[in-house]
Amino acid sequence: MRTSKDLYTLFILCCSSLCAFSQSDTSRTLKSVEVKAVHLETLTSRAAMPVTVISRKTLEMMGSRRLDEVMREQTGIAIVNDVSAGSRAIGMQLQGFSADYILILIDGQPMIGRNAGNFDLSRITVSDIERIEIVKGASSSLFGSEALGGVVNIITRQHIDAAQGQAIVRYGSQHTQDFTLEGETPFGGGTNKSGNGSLNLSGNFYHTDGFNVNSFLSKGATAPPYDSYSLQGRLRYKLNANNSLNIAGRWALRNSINESVYSSSQVTNTTRDVLHESDVNGAIVWQVNLNKGRNANPDKGWQANLNKDRNATPDKDWQANLNKDRKTNLNNGWNANLTNTWQLKTQYYLTRYSTTQDVSTGKSAQLSSNDFTQYYHRFEEQVQYVVSNQLSFTGGIGGNLEVMDGNDLKSEYAYAQGDWKVNNRLSSRLGFRYDHSDFYGGRLNPSAGLKYSLSEKISLTAAFGTGYKTPDFQKRYQVFTNPQAGYTVLGVEEVAIQLAAMQAAGLISEVRPVAKDISAALKPEMAVSYNVGMSYTPVQKIRIDVNGFYNQLHNFINTVQIATRTNFQPVYSYINLDRSFTGGVEAGVSTHVLKGLDISFGYQLLYAKDRGIMDSIRTGAYPYNKIRNNNTGETRASKVSDYIGLENRSRHMLNLRVFYEYAPWGISATFRANYKSRSGYDDANNNRFLDTYDTFIDAYCLVYASIEKKLCKGHLAVQITADNLMNYTDMLMPGQPGRILMAGLKWRLFKQ
Amino acid sequence: MYKRAQWQWLAAIVLLTMACKKENNNVTKLNYEDGVSTVIYDLAGDTEASVADGVEGKEKRPFRSFYFKLSTKLQSWDSSNTFKQSNNWDLAFTDIYNALVYVNNGSGEGPGKGGAGKGLIIAVDSAYSKVTIAPEEDAFETGNLRFAGWDGYPQPYNTGWYFYSLNTHLAVPIQNRTFIIRTADGKYGKLELINVYQGNPPTVTDLFWPAPYFTFRYFVQQDGSHNLKTP
Numbered sequence: 001m002r003t004s005k006d007l008y009t010l011f012i013l014c015c016s017s018l019c020a021f022s023q024s025d026t027s028r029t030l031k032s033v034e035v036k037a038v039h040l041e042t043l044t045s046r047a048a049m050p051v052t053v054i055s056r057k058t059l060e061m062m063g064s065r066r067l068d069e070v071m072r073e074q075t076g077i078a079i080v081n082d083v084s085a086g087s088r089a090i091g092m093q094l095q096g097f098s099a100d101y102i103l104i105l106i107d108g109q110p111m112i113g114r115n116a117g118n119f120d121l122s123r124i125t126v127s128d129i130e131r132i133e134i135v136k137g138a139s140s141s142l143f144g145s146e147a148l149g150g151v152v153n154i155i156t157r158q159h160i161d162a163a164q165g166q167a168i169v170r171y172g173s174q175h176t177q178d179f180t181l182e183g184e185t186p187f188g189g190g191t192n193k194s195g196n197g198s199l200n201l202s203g204n205f206y207h208t209d210g211f212n213v214n215s216f217l218s219k220g221a222t223a224p225p226y227d228s229y230s231l232q233g234r235l236r237y238k239l240n241a242n243n244s245l246n247i248a249g250r251w252a253l254r255n256s257i258n259e260s261v262y263s264s265s266q267v268t269n270t271t272r273d274v275l276h277e278s279d280v281n282g283a284i285v286w287q288v289n290l291n292k293g294r295n296a297n298p299d300k301g302w303q304a305n306l307n308k309d310r311n312a313t314p315d316k317d318w319q320a321n322l323n324k325d326r327k328t329n330l331n332n333g334w335n336a337n338l339t340n341t342w343q344l345k346t347q348y349y350l351t352r353y354s355t356t357q358d359v360s361t362g363k364s365a366q367l368s369s370n371d372f373t374q375y376y377h378r379f380e381e382q383v384q385y386v387v388s389n390q391l392s393f394t395g396g397i398g399g400n401l402e403v404m405d406g407n408d409l410k411s412e413y414a415y416a417q418g419d420w421k422v423n424n425r426l427s428s429r430l431g432f433r434y435d436h437s438d439f440y441g442g443r444l445n446p447s448a449g450l451k452y453s454l455s456e457k458i459s460l461t462a463a464f465g466t467g468y469k470t471p472d473f474q475k476r477y478q479v480f481t482n483p484q485a486g487y488t489v490l491g492v493e494e495v496a497i498q499l500a501a502m503q504a505a506g507l508i509s510e511v512r513p514v515a516k517d518i519s520a521a522l523k524p525e526m527a528v529s530y531n532v533g534m535s536y537t538p539v540q541k542i543r544i545d546v547n548g549f550y551n552q553l554h555n556f557i558n559t560v561q562i563a564t565r566t567n568f569q570p571v572y573s574y575i576n577l578d579r580s581f582t583g584g585v586e587a588g589v590s591t592h593v594l595k596g597l598d599i600s601f602g603y604q605l606l607y608a609k610d611r612g613i614m615d616s617i618r619t620g621a622y623p624y625n626k627i628r629n630n631n632t633g634e635t636r637a638s639k640v641s642d643y644i645g646l647e648n649r650s651r652h653m654l655n656l657r658v659f660y661e662y663a664p665w666g667i668s669a670t671f672r673a674n675y676k677s678r679s680g681y682d683d684a685n686n687n688r689f690l691d692t693y694d695t696f697i698d699a700y701c702l703v704y705a706s707i708e709k710k711l712c713k714g715h716l717a718v719q720i721t722a723d724n725l726m727n728y729t730d731m732l733m734p735g736q737p738g739r740i741l742m743a744g745l746k747w748r749l750f751k752q
Numbered sequence: 753m754y755k756r757a758q759w760q761w762l763a764a765i766v767l768l769t770m771a772c773k774k775e776n777n778n779v780t781k782l783n784y785e786d787g788v789s790t791v792i793y794d795l796a797g798d799t800e801a802s803v804a805d806g807v808e809g810k811e812k813r814p815f816r817s818f819y820f821k822l823s824t825k826l827q828s829w830d831s832s833n834t835f836k837q838s839n840n841w842d843l844a845f846t847d848i849y850n851a852l853v854y855v856n857n858g859s860g861e862g863p864g865k866g867g868a869g870k871g872l873i874i875a876v877d878s879a880y881s882k883v884t885i886a887p888e889e890d891a892f893e894t895g896n897l898r899f900a901g902w903d904g905y906p907q908p909y910n911t912g913w914y915f916y917s918l919n920t921h922l923a924v925p926i927q928n929r930t931f932i933i934r935t936a937d938g939k940y941g942k943l944e945l946i947n948v949y950q951g952n953p954p955t956v957t958d959l960f961w962p963a964p965y966f967t968f969r970y971f972v973q974q975d976g977s978h979n980l981k982t983p
Contacts, residue, residue: 083920086959214958216951222958262962264951265794269962359960487921510906559918567814567848568906599761622908633877633928647919658761671765681955684924686903686915695955734957 042108043133043153046142046394046417048429048449048463049531050547052134059126061659061670063706063721063744065170065178065206067129067154068092068121073674073704075602075655076136076586080648081735082118083682087258088224088275088357090735091118095136095549096582096608096649097149101469101527103139105153106281107248110143112376112402113279113353117472123254123279125204127168127180128232130155136586137529137551138467141447144413144435148467148527149551156232156248160184160198164750172721172742174209174225188237197237204230210258211737213729220260222734224273228254246285253278270361277355283347290342339389345382345396350375375403390421407473411437425453440470440524459535467527471557475522475574488571489559492522495573499563502571508563514575515562523576526554542591550583558612578612580646596661596668604653608646613689617643628685630693644680644690650699652677666710666717675701681732697732717746782954784946786881786983789971794950795820795827797850797964817846817863822935822972837867839936843943849964851914851923851948852901856936860898869936872896873943875911876930880969883930886940886978892932900931900945913945922956923948923963932980933970941972942980 044051054070064070071092072079082089082099091099100117103110111119132154139147163185170178182202186195206228210221230252238244256275261268354373380398387393395416402409417431429449436442447465454460471492478491479498490498495518502508533547555576563571584607590600616624617640627638645651654675661668678699680690706721720743727739784791798816819828819841828841835841837858844854844863855871856864864871874895876883886892903912903926914925931943949956950965971982 081957083922083957083959216953260958260960262950264965267794267796267950267962267965269950271960271962273960361962487916564906568852568902569848623904628877628926630927633879635877658765682917682920682922682924684927686924686926688918731953731957732955 042155043135043142043151046431047135047139047151048141048431048447048465049135049137049139049529050461050463050533052136054132054134056130058659059129059132061661061668061706061708062672062704063170063708063719063742064126065176065742066122067124067126067132069723070126070132071121071152073655073657073672074134075588076604076606076653077134078648078650078653078676078679079121079735081733082116083734085116085118086359087222087273087734088120088256089115089118090120090122092121092152093648094134094150094152095551095584095586095604096606096646097551098648101146101149101467101525103143103147103151105143105151106250107156107283108153109281109283109349109351109378110146110376111279111281111353112351112374113277113355115355115357115370116474122226123228123252123277124154125178125180125206125228125230125252127178127204128156128182128200128202130157130159137463137531137549138445138465138527139447140435140443140445140467140527141415141431141433141465144411144433144445145437145468145470145524148469148525148553156234156250157182157184157200157202158234160186160200160236162186162751164748166749167747168744170719170742170744173740174211174737175207176209176740176742177205177207178742178744179205197235199236200232200234202232204228211729211740213734213736213738214731216262216264218261218263218268220258220271223737224256224258224275226254226256226275228252242289244287246283246287248281248283248285250281251279271359272361273357273359275355275357277353277357279354280352281349282351283349285345285347288344288346290344339386341384341386343384345380345384347378347380347382349378349380352376372405374405375401377401392419393417404473407477409437409439409473411435427451435468437470443468443524457537461531461533461535463529463531463533465529467529469525471522471524471574475557487569488565490562490571490573492518492574495562499571502563502565507565508571509566509568510564512562512564514560515573518560518562518573518575522557522574523555525557525576528552528554541593542589545586545588545590547586548584549586551581553580553582556580556610556612578610580608580610580612582606582608582646582649596663598657598659600657602653602655602657606649606651606653608649609643610646610689613643614640617689623687624689626687627691628687628693630685638687638689638691642689642691644692644694647680647682647690648697650676650679666714667708669707670705672704673701674704675699695732697730700728700730702726702728702736715748715750717748719744719746784944784967784969788982789880789969790822790825791967791969792825793952793967794965795967797845797948797966799962799964815846815848815850817844818850819844819863822941822970833866836863837865837869839867839869842871842933842935845964845966846899847901849923849948850966851964852899853913853945854899855933857896857898860896862898864936870934870938871936872934873898873900874932875900876932877928878930879928880930880942880944881982883932883942884979884981886932886934886942886973886980888978892934914948920956921959922961924956935972939972939974939976940978940980941970942982943970944968 059070068079071077076095078093079090080093082091092102093099094102099119104119135151137150139151143151165183168180184200186198188196208225210225211223212221214222232250235247254277258273260271352375356371358369378398378400380396382396385393397414399412413433413435415433419429421427431447433445434442445466449463451459451461476491476493478489479494481488529551531547531549536544556578557574558577559572560575561570562573565571584605587603592598613624617638625638626635627642628635656673658671678696681695681697684694703725704723705725708717708719710717723740724738729738797818801813801815816829817831820843821840822842842856846852846854854862855873856869857871858864858867858869872892874892874897897911901912903915904910913929914923917924925947933941933943935941946952946967948964948966950962952967971980973979
């Protein structure tokens with residue numbers, strides 16, 4: 001009931017707002033002039049699938065501190081806890097794909113360090129992010145393994161044309177503290193107005209006491225407290241007219257101690273969870289331009305992105321951007337001839353992630369420990385060739401070396417992409433990537449995108465891509481017995497030896513026939529994504545985007561019971577079993593009705609199901625063949641229609657954003673509301689699939705607001721933010737904090 | 753025009769904020785007390801045992817069984833054969849997380865084997881208060897489960913009181929399942945095993961939620977009849 005009421009409210013709001021717009025009579029354009037930075041590794045210039053962009057301006061206006069806070073407000077994205085991997089396992093779900101399948105990039109390079117597949121985005125501070133790009137759908141044609149379900153690219157500060165500095169101090173609920181110091185300057189003089197080089201340095205400290213939503217805890221937090229330190233630096237230097245060098249480094253450290261005390265009756269139990277993690281990223285990029293004409297400044301054009309897309313509408317206009325870019329270039333008079341240009345980019349990237357996590361009880365008994373150090377090296381050579389205004393190519397080859405606790409994994413790759421503007425109406429993009437790993441052999445991933453403009457107002461897009469993910473070290477080599485539940489999990493390469501050893505020790509009471517099917521050659525998981533969209537601009541200030549998506553997942557790796565221990569506990573391993581799919585519709589309406597006022601509305605409809613479960617229900621396989629009404633205790637045969645879908649996925653997600661800026665007074669404010677319909681938490685009637693009698697996380701709506709006033713000619717700004725204003729919490733969402741109020745001061749140093 | 757649109761939006765935002773107001777999120781704690789049944793809260797099992805291989809600092813050994821006498825509410829850790837074969841207990845909490853619950857029966861397989869216990873146990877898929885009568889002797893003997901543990905495990909016909917979720921790796925008790933029992937002395941009663949986690953949470957949200965702490969309730973008909981009516 002609650003669901004339909006909220007939906008109805010939003011619907012009314014949407015209608016009333018549209019009425020309001022149609023009455024107004026401005027003729028301002030929706031989009032500001034936009035220039036694309038050709039030389040940067042942006043997803044907009046690579047992905048065939050639609051790209052959502054969140055700009056620095058949006059981040060500043062929202063007043064968010066950590067990356068997870070930004071992401072949880074995006075259409076089609078959910079930040080969910082993975083209860084089975086402990087209280088620190090929290091990850092980002094995108095179009096129904098779980099966190100394991102979403103690749104996180106920093107300036108186009110992969111970030112590592114996951115907890116049972118979950119990448120905790122709160123590791124990353126928002127303070128030095130220039131913009132965030134999100135590609136939904138299989139993107140292995142861009143980035144290889146792991147980009148099976150999508151990619152998030154974090155782009156750090158790039159454009160530096162004047163010396164400036166910034167200090168930010170924020171303080172608020174739960175003793176949350178956020179301090180940022182940032183400085184940047186061009187240097188090296190030269191003919192270029194802004195200098196031949198630029199340097200940016202920033203540091204951030206963040207502390208939170210965490211948040212507790214579990215009323216059974218007398219002390220401790222369900223969203224753990226932590227201290228985080230990060231330093232980031234970037235140096236760009238133009239060696240001469242055609243050569244430039246770019247060096248970037250990032251170091252982040254996080255410490256967290258969470259002591260949870262469970263008190264009831266006369267019993268008190270303490271669990272102490274200690275985490276130390278550190279994260280280093282470094283990259284060197286050498287860029288060579290081989291064109292006859294004058295060279296475009298690679299940095300030029302970033303400013304334009306600041307105005308753009310404060311509402312993070314899907315940015316499907318890769319081709320349009322390119323056109324605009326060229327047009328602007330022509331207008332500006334520089335680099336009028338972009339044809340027949342070559343660019344070479346040589347890069348080396350290194351990242352290291354190290355973590356120690358120990359959970360122990362007050363009796364000093366260790367419950368679990370998760371310690372590892374992981375290195376990832378990448379070397380890549382990229383070529384860009386612009387044949388003409390209609391045709392351009394990008395290609396590259398590279399190699400990765402991943403080292404984790406003594407295990408090496410080498411892989412090589414090559415990719416090529418072509419962009420062809422067939423005519424004024426039709427443009428296309430085609431890409432291939434070939435990945436080869438010593439263990440899993442070769443794999444080719446294609447992607448293709450088409451855009452057709454029906455008219456000035458309507459354009460249609462279609463995209464296709466494939467993705468894959470190789471089984472990780474755990475799935476191959478793990479030998480693990482869960483101290484709480486008591487089951488054992490064996491990596492596929494360990495099954496034969498470990499099972500024989502356990503049998504010899506008399507620990508095994510039964511070996512299941514499926515144990516023979518466990519193959520050391522576990523196949524990589526595969527995805528195929530389809531996306532069809534339409535963009536409609538009925539009047540200049542309103543844009544409507546509708547996208548249909550369908551992602552099919554094959555060779556989904558699932559745990560399977562292969563034996564039973566003499567203590568009744570199961571022994572699991574991994575097998576390629578199920579085929580899942582996620583599909584749905586994403587829609588967005590964005591408007592720019594008044595000067596400074598941006599209103600947008602986003603919606604995602606999602607169906608995410610496991611076809612393996614559907615087949616099991618159809619064939620009546622135990623325990624899928626029954627459904628127990630937990631309210632009455634009655635059990636009946638199950639039907640396929642009883643199956644709701646994968647856990648932790650809301651069928652409906654809605655968001656509304658209002659961003660307002662009144663420049664004469666230096667005031668800006670935002671209001672955001674996010675709604676998610678109910679989602680499954682866990683099975684409650686022992687049939688291993690989600691049905692109406694199981695445990696659900698209720699539908700909910702979170703409200704966010706912020707207001708900022710600039711003073712002293714923009715040198716000083718005061719901001720107040722409220723996250724989860726209505727303080728909505730649910731025990732079933734341990735990682736979702738309640739109301740956080742923050743006050744912040746920003747001091748900017750710059751020349752007028 | 754602008755002004756009007758602005759006011760509309762302001763009103764809309766206020767409305768939306770109201771619509772999104774906090775729901776009552778307090779965890780409802782059920783009241784199990786009915787005046788005649790006995791409710792046991794957080795009875796500690798063997799909380800120091802571990803089943804894990806290679807976990808440092810934790811004692812790796814099987815869970816020690818404990819025994820419970822319904823009439824006196826006494827918990828015993830005495831695992832001598834003399835004790836096990838006596839009628840000084842009605843329920844044995846055995847094996848992993850002490851969650852495999854046996855009745856004291858001298859004739860079948862189980863901890864009471866060789867003793868004089870007359871224990872029997874059958875499952876009824878109904879709310880505790882709606883179970884009002886124990887079946888006749890024959891039906892009881894045929895339906896005897898001997899123990900109640902992991903539902904459907906090791907065989908689908910092994911009706912239990914909880915199951916392990918493969919999704920969260922946590923034990924989930926099965927709602928509205930009541931066990932009709934016969935005590936070691938031959939009296940009829942009913943038993944509801946409610947939870948294995950400390951504090952009896954409606955849903956467990958932490959992999960390391962302290963366990964095993966048993967919450968259960970029971971009623972034993974002292975007059976020897978089959979009448980199990982409770983309010």
